Amino acid sequence: MAVDTAERVISHIQADFADGRDSQYLKGIGLRVQDRLGKNELTMTDLLADTGYSNGSNYDFLEQWKVTGWIPVFGKYKPEIEGFPYNKERDEYSCPMDRPLPFKGFSTNKDGTVLKNYWAAPRDCKACPMKLRCAPKKKCKSITRTIYDEPYLKAYARQHSERGWQMKRLRQSTVEPVFGSLTQFYGLRKIGVLGKAGAHKVMLMAAIAFNLKKYLKKGGRKPSIGILRTIIDVLQGYLTAFYRQIQPRAVLIKTM
Ligand code: SF4
Numbered sequence: 001m002a003v004d005t006a007e008r009v010i011s012h013i014q015a016d017f018a019d020g021r022d023s024q025y026l027k028g029i030g031l032r033v034q035d036r037l038g039k040n041e042l043t044m045t046d047l048l049a050d051t052g053y054s055n056g057s058n059y060d061f062l063e064q065w066k067v068t069g070w071i072p073v074f075g076k077y078k079p080e081i082e083g084f085p086y087n088k089e090r091d092e093y094s095c096p097m098d099r100p101l102p103f104k105g106f107s108t109n110k111d112g113t114v115l116k117n118y119w120a121a122p123r124d125c126k127a128c129p130m131k132l133r134c135a136p137k138k139k140c141k142s143i144t145r146t147i148y149d150e151p152y153l154k155a156y157a158r159q160h161s162e163r164g165w166q167m168k169r170l171r172q173s174t175v176e177p178v179f180g181s182l183t184q185f186y187g188l189r190k191i192g193v194l195g196k197a198g199a200h201k202v203m204l205m206a207a208i209a210f211n212l213k214k215y216l217k218k219g220g221r222k223p224s225i226g227i228l229r230t231i232i233d234v235l236q237g238y239l240t241a242f243y244r245q246i247q248p249r250a251v252l253i254k255t256m
Helices: 023-039 056-065 123-128 148-160 161-183 196-217 226-237 239-245
Strands: 001-004 010-012 046-049 069-070 092-094 099-110 114-120 142-146 250-253
Touching: 001 023, 010 023, 046 161, 056 148, 069 148, 069 161, 092 226, 099 142, 114 196, 142 148, 142 239, 148 161, 148 250, 161 196
Parallel strands: 046 069, 046 250
Antiparallel strands: 001 010, 001 250, 092 099, 099 114, 114 142
16 A cells, blocks of 8 residues: 555555565556656655665666655664675675775575675685684685665664655654554455455455545545445556645555
8 A cells, every 4th residue: 555645545465465565566556656746736745654665776767766655664774784884886895904895796596686795715715814714614704795885874873864864753653553443443444345456346445435535624525426436446546536636745655
């Protein structure tokens, strides 16, 4: 689900199987929301999502896409390796004994993530008094980093900035009430149909009802020829009316 932070309307909702990671859906959802906003001459500038959507490929995608991502970096990520400063121009690390660990090549882990590998010269490590502590069971010290280190670092810096804290609070105060409303008052506590397509329809109808209520509360045009006509109109372009009224500042993505 994606929710607009300016007006708290649902800008996208979809059903997916639970065997995938949240992060794999971010690009698809983001592109669909952007496309929908674009048809209404609006542009998405910021995207907020929780840690489940954190991965290097998503950070890189948002950078390329010129959308500022406010997605907390996964807990395991370390922006620096203690004792091993990085030299960006030379693309190499140096060790506590001031020996270089230059870039040596790419590899891929079992998730398919492309990694960059750096290692020190075995002759340096062999003669080093720190060898037992630094590279105990190997010929030399090696370092592996994701190819998305740069977008990761940017995301990390944003997350720990003052604005990052504000965006975190905004994310929590935007999506949770909408999520709560859908489960408490719009029948999404359980999905009573089989199959993804059926689940998607149920979720879409709940989102339409939610947005329609918002629209009417904001003084939108009341339906004059009955609820059926209204529903058909809404189904044909249910977000159009909302986006003509509002200027969304950002879109927030949340998995139910
Ligand atoms: S073991 Fe190798 S990498 Fe580690 S401090 Fe010594 S020279 Fe540097």
